[in-house]
Amino acid sequence: MASIHREIHVATAPERVWDALRDVGRIHQRLVRGFVSDCRLDGDVRVVTFGSGMTVRERIVDVDDARRRVVWSAMGEPFSHHNASVQAFADGGGRTRLVWIADLLPDALVPQIGPMIDQGLAAMKQTLEQDDPRG
Template sequence: MASIHKDIPIDADPEEVWAAVRDFGSPHRRLAPGFVTDARLEGDARIVTFHNGTVARELKVDCDDARRRLVYAVISERVKHYNASVQVTADGEARTRMTWIVDLLPNEIAPYIAGQMDRAVLAMQKTLGRRAAQPRPM
């Protein structure tokens, strides 16, 4: 199973970042506009449209406010397994460290997913941060 880790510095308050991450129905407005172009809720799932026209059904697995951690799974014929978690932690007094982990099968799609995650990271940093910084791999 492929496991992709992104350790993302964001120049913003962790509570502000968490508020955007936990808003499961609005990633196209609050988290990664431009990368995510549309989203709508259907029960515990969201239907997300990405910049390249791809549409995914993402099922919310857990949203833990105490740990500032969101977990979701992708339900698709293209992937056998796709589970993701995003955790928001303080990084100093006014910065945030966001850890985004995706575990997926088949392994062959990992390079594509990692590339898309890199694009999403840039959109998140631009949207959430006061100044963008490059993500560092874990």
């Protein structure tokens, strides 16, 4: 099984970052504008449409307020397994460190999924910093 680990630092307070991150049905508006063009909830599943037009169904596994962590699992092809999380940590000075971890099969998807995670994190940083009133 392949694991992808990425992290970024965002010049936004962790409370503000968590408020956007935990809003799992509005990530296209509050968290990753442009990278995700639409998102809607269908029970505990969110249907995510990426800017590329690709649509994925993701089961929301956990929204953990104490740990500021969201966990989801992409369902169906091309994955035989997918589980991912993003967690927000206080980084001092009103900043946040975001950690994204994805575990997936088949391993051959890493060259496709790794760059998508990088794009997602870049969109998070841009969206969160643009929306920060201190900014």
